[in-house]
Amino acid sequence: xxxxxxxxxxxxxxxxxxxxxxxxxxxxxxxxxxxxxxxxxxxxxxxxxxxxxxxxxxxxxxxxxxxxxxxxxxxxxxxxxxxxxxxxxxxxxxxxxxxxxxxxxxx
Amino acid sequence: xxxxxxxxxxxxxxxxxxxxxxxxxxxxxxxxxxxxxxxxxxxxxxxxxxxxxxxxxxxxxxxxxxxxxxxxxxxxxxxxxxxxxxxxxxxxxxxxxxxxxxxxxxxxxxxxxxxxxx
Numbered sequence: 001x002x003x004x005x006x007x008x009x010x011x012x013x014x015x016x017x018x019x020x021x022x023x024x025x026x027x028x029x030x031x032x033x034x035x036x037x038x039x040x041x042x043x044x045x046x047x048x049x050x051x052x053x054x055x056x057x058x059x060x061x062x063x064x065x066x067x068x069x070x071x072x073x074x075x076x077x078x079x080x081x082x083x084x085x086x087x088x089x090x091x092x093x094x095x096x097x098x099x100x101x102x103x104x105x106x107x
Numbered sequence: 108x109x110x111x112x113x114x115x116x117x118x119x120x121x122x123x124x125x126x127x128x129x130x131x132x133x134x135x136x137x138x139x140x141x142x143x144x145x146x147x148x149x150x151x152x153x154x155x156x157x158x159x160x161x162x163x164x165x166x167x168x169x170x171x172x173x174x175x176x177x178x179x180x181x182x183x184x185x186x187x188x189x190x191x192x193x194x195x196x197x198x199x200x201x202x203x204x205x206x207x208x209x210x211x212x213x214x215x216x217x218x219x220x221x222x223x224x225x
Contacts, residue, residue: 034212044202044212045215049209049211049213050209087152091210095170096155097155098152
C-alpha cells in the first residue's frame with residue numbers, strides 16, 4: 001500500500017502568520033490527494049481534493065499544490081480556528097491511505 | 108444538507124462481532140456515491156476500513172478484509188459495518204462517510220467510540 005508521510009509532525013505558528021504543511025507519497029498518486037482538518041472531538045473536515053481544489057465553503061486562505069509524490073498545504077494568515085491537526089489522504093490506489101497528521105499549534 | 112450518524116454498541120467483548128449502522132439523511136443512498144467506514148484509534152491516525160456502492164459492490168482494506176462486511180439497506184437509507192473477532196487493537200472512533208467515486212470523503216458522521224474490552 002502507499003505510505004503517506006507528513007512533515008513536520010508539529011508546527012508552531014503565531015496567529016496572522018502563514019503555515020506550510022508537507023505530504024509525501026511513497027509512489028506517485030498523480031493529483032489524487034485530499035487534505036482534511038480535524039479538531040479535538042470532531043470528525044475530519046474536507047479542505048482540498050484533487051491536490052488543489054478547495055471544497056465547498058473552504059476559505060481562500062487554504063491552498064493546495066503538488067502532484068506525483070510531493071504535496072503542500074498552505075494556510076495564509078492563520079486564524080484562531082485554524083489550529084488543528086491536518087491529514088493528507090491519497091485516493092489513487094486502494095487501499096486509500098492517510099498520513100499520520102501534522103498538528104498546527106499556536107506559538 | 109447531507110448528514111450521517113453512526114449508531115451501535117460502545118463496548119464489545121474480545122472475539123465478538125462489532126456492529127455499527129450509519130443513517131443517512133438529506134441524500135438518497137440510491138442516487139449514487141460510495142459510502143464508507145474509516146476508523147481512528149485513540150490519539151492516532153485514520154484508517155480506511157472499506158466502502159460500498161448502492162448496488163452492493165464493496166471495497167475492503169486488505170488488512171481487514173477477512174473480518175469485515177459492509178452492507179447497504181436502501182429502503183432505510185442506511186449502511187452497516189460488521190467486524191468479527193475483535194481485539195483491543197480494534198478500539199477506535201468509527202466514522203461513516205460519503206465518498207465520491209474519486210475517493211475522498213466529503214461528508215462525515217460525528218463518529219462513535221467503540222471500546223473492545225471484557
